[in-house]
Amino acid sequence: MDISRRELLILPAAAALANSVSTSPLRDTHAMQAVPWSRKVRRVGQLNMTEHDPAVLDVEAWADYWASLKVDVVLVSVTGILAFYQTKVPFHRKGKYLGDRDFDPDP
Numbered sequence: 001m002d003i004s005r006r007e008l009l010i011l012p013a014a015a016a017l018a019n020s021v022s023t024s025p026l027r028d029t030h031a032m033q034a035v036p037w038s039r040k041v042r043r044v045g046q047l048n049m050t051e052h053d054p055a056v057l058d059v060e061a062w063a064d065y066w067a068s069l070k071v072d073v074v075l076v077s078v079t080g081i082l083a084f085y086q087t088k089v090p091f092h093r094k095g096k097y098l099g100d101r102d103f104d105p106d107p
Contacts, residue, residue, distance in 0.1 A: 010044060043071040045074040048077045051082055
């Protein structure tokens with residue numbers, strides 16, 4: 001299976017979206033299966049988390065923003081040199097605003 005880097009990045013979000021969308025019995029499911037989901041995505045949003053976001057991020061406001069733009073997929077980047085969770089991995093620094101919890105937008 002050949003997959004581009006772009007398709008690889010949207011796989012997790014698209015899989016979650018596909019599981020949450022119900023199919024209508026009025027749709028032609030055979031015709032819809034002919035086109036891969038990755039070819040239907042037209043708008044992608046991306047949010048890069050910062051160290052301070054666990055303390056101040058307004059998740060509801062961002063959800064409203066992405067909904068207003070009618071994006072098909074939202075990528076939230078929480079990877080890199082900073083951990084947004086409790087970690088014991090050597091040299092993987094935990095965000096100083098986490099305290100003793102994982103990132104939770106509604107503590």
